[in-house]
């Protein structure tokens with residue numbers, strides 16, 4: 001009987017031998033009526049979220065992501081045991097696991113469970129994009145697992161905590177020209193460049209027409225800056241360090 005793996009491979013990640021763990025993106029309602037928010041620090045990104053469009057909304061894909069979330073919410077220790085057991089399988093040796101191609105580290109307890117899983121499975125390397133900057137600075141940065149790499153991702157309510165000179169971080173740009181002008185390097189060739197390439201990671205925006213229209217000419221980070229500045233009001237604006 002085929003095994004019911006927790007970690008999957010979409011076509012893009014399969015090309016690079018990367019396995020993937022996904023939650024439903026941002027906010028929604030589970031089939032049993034519970035509401036959730038898997039991206040507590042999502043900001044401007046939420047209304048242009050690639051993971052709330054296209055194939056991610058296919059019934060079977062969303063159902064699989066919801067099933068993952070329910071496991072985490074209903075029985076975190078049981079999920080952690082199952083994930084740790086699965087990662088002992090030889091198919092994960094010397095491979096990469098991307099944590100979340102949608103969703104984020106939704107609570108400190110869930111992040112801590114992942115950190116224990118990583119430490120228990122040193123033959124596998126894990127990586128993640130995250131907007132949970134405060135959580136990572138408090139719980140990951142002081143003593144990260146040796147097999148974990150991460151990149152902060154702009155477009156969230158905690159962008160102001162990212163040190164753009166020293167923190168590895170990613171931004172989503174409407175085109176290559178604006179990415180280059182801002183000094184970011186595209187990770188288009190390989191998802192792993194997000195954690196192995198230059199530390200200012202440029203992501204070309206998804207080719208989904210209505211999302212491109214909403215994004216306009218700004219990057220996710222710039223949209224978040226504009227939003228933060230609107231909230232702060234005149235005289236209390238963040239300065240952008242972009243040309």
Ligand code: SF4
Pocket residue numbers: 025026038039042043045046048049050051052101102103104131
């Ligand atoms: S954090 Fe990522 S998955 Fe969540 S709403 Fe923003 S873009 Fe979507």
